[in-house]
Amino acid sequence: MRWRSATSDEFLWAEWDREFVVFHRPSGQTHFVNAASAALLRDILVDPMDALDASRALAGQTPDAPEPDADFARHVFGLLVRFEELGLVVRVSP
């Protein structure tokens, strides 16, 4: 199961010291996200990716990220499902 971010023009970003607020135009919702979630939405999920690859990419990007073990990948999976529910990512056919 792979996801990619919604197109960048659907987002409006504001950043304060590695904390982010993103307004998602199609839904009209505003979300507070930390740096790791922002990295997922803005950089990592530009290319379609499954949860395991996304967690690896996230660990590679963030110096203090935990090792991408199974728990971390499960957390990322749950988050991607939540992102999809919010319309921030779209599921890509295999």
Next chain:
Amino acid sequence: MRAQKDNQTAQVTAAAESPASVARQKSRRRMIRGAAVAVPTILTLHSGAALARTSNLISRAPGAPVDGAGNNMCLNENSVAEVFDGGQRYDLGEPISAEVTNIPTLDGRQFYDNADLTGTPLGGQEMCERGGTFYYEAAGPLPSDLGAQARADLIRQSFIPEAVDATEKVATGVDVPRGGLVSATALASFAGRIMYRTI
């Protein structure tokens, strides 16, 4: 019954303060602190979402706001999906369709509603609300920009002023579609979906 309840409360308190519990709390605090740094998280804020979900509305701005370059931003009412309240609000539709005319306020041009450039100059707000063709005085060409015949005419005029009215102004017309001024802040929420033109 009351004694039993008090006893339960005491047990809960004791459990909360036991060394094992304190350790668990510290561990949890570490995990939460770590999560704030590294584990991706999201918190959804709900205020103001309902209106934005159902439409792409933008309101006419009070006064005559300018953008960072000093332009009044005139939203063309014929470019939007629907006009409400006599032009106080606009629905940009889905997908968004809107055209904004930037009316410069800092470049020194004065705009008139006639090609003779007479009367009182108009501000961006009035131009936007009236719509139509507006005129400003075009800068005259430099002699070096002219051909030989035109240069000769210019020299002749300078010696025989009555030959041509040297005070005649050259007017240039620009079109401003009718609409309402909107703020740069309001337009920012539709970034990338508005067509801009500058006069």
